[in-house]
Amino acid sequence: MKCPFCGSTENKVVDSRDSETGEAIRRRRECLSCAKRFTTYERIESLPLFVVKKDGRREEFSHRKLLDGLLVAAKKEKIADYTGVISQAGRVPIIVDVDAFALQNAYEMNYSVSEGKVLALVNVGASVTNVNVLSGSTSMFWRDITFGGNQYTDAIQREMSLSFEQAEDLKKGQAVGDRTVQQVIPILNSVSEDFSGELRKTLDFFTATSGADRVDEIVLAGGGSGVLNLDATLRDKFGIPVTIMDPFKKVTVDEKVFNPEQLADLGPSMAIAVGLAMRKLGDA
Numbered sequence: 001m002k003c004p005f006c007g008s009t010e011n012k013v014v015d016s017r018d019s020e021t022g023e024a025i026r027r028r029r030e031c032l033s034c035a036k037r038f039t040t041y042e043r044i045e046s047l048p049l050f051v052v053k054k055d056g057r058r059e060e061f062s063h064r065k066l067l068d069g070l071l072v073a074a075k076k077e078k079i080a081d082y083t084g085v086i087s088q089a090g091r092v093p094i095i096v097d098v099d100a101f102a103l104q105n106a107y108e109m110n111y112s113v114s115e116g117k118v119l120a121l122v123n124v125g126a127s128v129t130n131v132n133v134l135s136g137s138t139s140m141f142w143r144d145i146t147f148g149g150n151q152y153t154d155a156i157q158r159e160m161s162l163s164f165e166q167a168e169d170l171k172k173g174q175a176v177g178d179r180t181v182q183q184v185i186p187i188l189n190s191v192s193e194d195f196s197g198e199l200r201k202t203l204d205f206f207t208a209t210s211g212a213d214r215v216d217e218i219v220l221a222g223g224g225s226g227v228l229n230l231d232a233t234l235r236d237k238f239g240i241p242v243t244i245m246d247p248f249k250k251v252t253v254d255e256k257v258f259n260p261e262q263l264a265d266l267g268p269s270m271a272i273a274v275g276l277a278m279r280k281l282g283d284a
């Protein structure tokens with residue numbers, strides 16, 4: 001060990017003690033040439049972990065691969081439930097897709113992605129919201145949040161003593177009897193704030209566990225993205241751009257068959273369907 005002051009390699013240890021965390025030993029040394037003192041730390045060399053594969057090959061341990069494996073393992077039973085239903089109907093299931101990835105496919109076919117830009121795709125369904133965070137075109141994180149359009153309907157039903165159907169109409173901007181849309185706005189806003197809190201927890205978890213330190217934009221889809229002011233609330237709470245996905249942006253539509261206005265209304269809730277339709281046999 002060279003003395004940092006004079007470069008001599010001759011020194012003696014004057015004191016040895018464990019560092020605060022116990023993971024290293026701290027040694028106080030004195031140079032035998034210039035008598036100045038300096039400190040060194042000795043710690044155990046970290047050994048790379050290896051995984052022995054079925055065919056005997058060894059591969060360096062990858063955190064990412066372990067996570068991918070768990071993802072598949074945890075879903076197997078659920079997938080068996082779904083494919084079972086299809087088999088019983090006399091059909092052969094060939095591809096199984098995940099909402100969050102269908103959402104990504106729908107986005108990527110309609111919008112160009114920029115490298116390094118971190119996008120949170122957020123598909124607000126009735127009972128579940130699918131989140132897929134992309135960096136460029138790589139999915140870095142995905143998760144389902146149990147929160148969706150039903151929370152708004154529940155709140156309206158509760159506060160105004162209405163039926164589910166009536167509350168749904170009001171939520172979608174249709175007056176019911178003497179109940180005006182104006183009256184439900186505070187309820188919608190309050191649920192949107194709760195939703196924003198849930199989304200914040202998920203995105204905080206993402207930034208805490210990934211290399212990314214920020215999310216640049218939120219892209220909403222799903223029927224729930226139509227809730228009045230939800231995009232504005234999220235824009236306000238997160239301080240980043242919030243847009244609503246149009247999954248038909250690059251789809252050529254025969255206007256004689258599909259009314260463009262209707263399609264524009266329906267658009268965001270069709271994101272998953274469009275993504276599923278884009279899957280091809282043989283896709284990884």
Ligand SMILES: Nc1ncnc2c1ncn2[C@@H]1O[C@H](COP(=O)(O)OP(=O)(O)OP(=O)(O)O)[C@@H](O)[C@H]1O
Nearest residue numbers: 125126127128149150171172222223224226227269
């Ligand atoms: N214009 C609208 N304004 C507000 N909410 C809407 C509108 N249109 C649909 N919704 C709500 O969106 C939700 C349905 O969205 P979507 O069709 O994306 O859900 P889903 O995928 O079927 O639900 P899940 O995945 O949770 O089972 C419902 O709660 C519905 O009330």
Ligand SMILES: [Mg+2]
Nearest residue numbers: 099125126128
């Ligand atoms: Mg859904």
